Amino acid sequence: MSLSHTSIRAVLFDLDGTLLDSAPDLGFAANQLRIARGLQALPQSHYRPFVGTGARGMLRIALGVTPEAGDFESLKEEFFVAYERCMGLHSRLFDGVPALLQAIHNQGLAWGIVTNKSERFALPIVRKIAEFSSAGVLICGDTTSHAKPHPMPLWEAAKRIAHAPESCIYIGDDERDMLAAHAAGMQSVAAAYGYLGSVDSVQAWNPHAVINSPQDLTDLLGLN
Template sequence: MRLCAVLFDMDGTLLDTAPDFVAVIQAMREARGLPRVPEHQVRDVVSGGARAMVVNSFEVDPLSDEFEALRLEFLDRYQDHCAVESRLYDGMERVLAEIERARLIWGVVTNKPVRFAEPIMQRLGLAQRSALLVCPDHVTRSKPDPEPMILACRQLALDPASVLFVGDDLRDIESGRAAGTRTAAVRYGYIHPQDNPNSWGADVVIDQPLDLLDVLDRALCSC
């Protein structure tokens, strides 16, 4: 079936959003008179969300009241700092331009809440180009459940088999496969040191955004 659309996970796939997460963590530690943490300490657990970043940065019991206060502060601070340093990964602008030149559709399916995802897309000038943005707010079950991908395909009026979903986490690949899309795993995203994208069962694994151009060429030439 002809490839009609490319959908991206947001954090660690389409965008390098870690610098803003790191800045928020460092500001919280500075406010408490604590030293800065190594950047990789935050980057390594970005895929685990606010919970993982707070636990890893403050060594706090996730069942404690202290943890919940830290988590809420993290989210409040991030609301004001969610698109300051976040950027497209190197090469991704060219990928998007080639997707648009080929008259394919592209969009974003993320586990990032809409209150953060929408401002980021707007401030980076991507909202006007993206065909859709699917967040946990729009579904009852987030990735790895297939519901977000099924919703995206339904909104685009596309057969899932004509869609390629690109992600940097096992949950992305599981969601895409369960929904019936083609899948591409990336090695450049927020991959935990002990994780291995080659074991996720994706149709293809890439090292950098520009590798997607070859994937797209092969997909289009085989149609």
């Protein structure tokens, strides 16, 4: 696959691992559960590759708990509460994101965020970050009846910014982002600097393009 940027009218992003490096907050929250149980905090490097798997991944790394465990739901809520207490304290935009979003805005392109993060967490985070104030849409994991990799969240984003899906591009750091983009009829870009888990190469996801930094997208879209 290859990217054609001449027909792009809107740029849609995943949030965690694509625009926002939220691993420090998520790892910090997971460690609070360990500390509460008399366990030592784990290095952030233990959590970082699995941030894309959400609470499920964080609990597995922190406590060795899987969704099949009888106390999984109560532990998940304990993790969510711990995360709410520290949201935004340690997270930061990836280097180059502010310049990228400004370049998109200057070019007159619409842009927005489509995340599987529930509105409970995504909305407060997005509202706190000044660089996100120009976003035309925020679609959360519970905005529609399906989350990614289903295309519905991307279709809803395109609808709300009044652009056809085929004129939109979607950037994310997980295979489900590419699957959602392809199913929605959008061009896809894999953010290889994100939370890739155990993936050896994002090329296996068949993206239209791969970027190793936000600056790469600026170059790819000819926004310089």
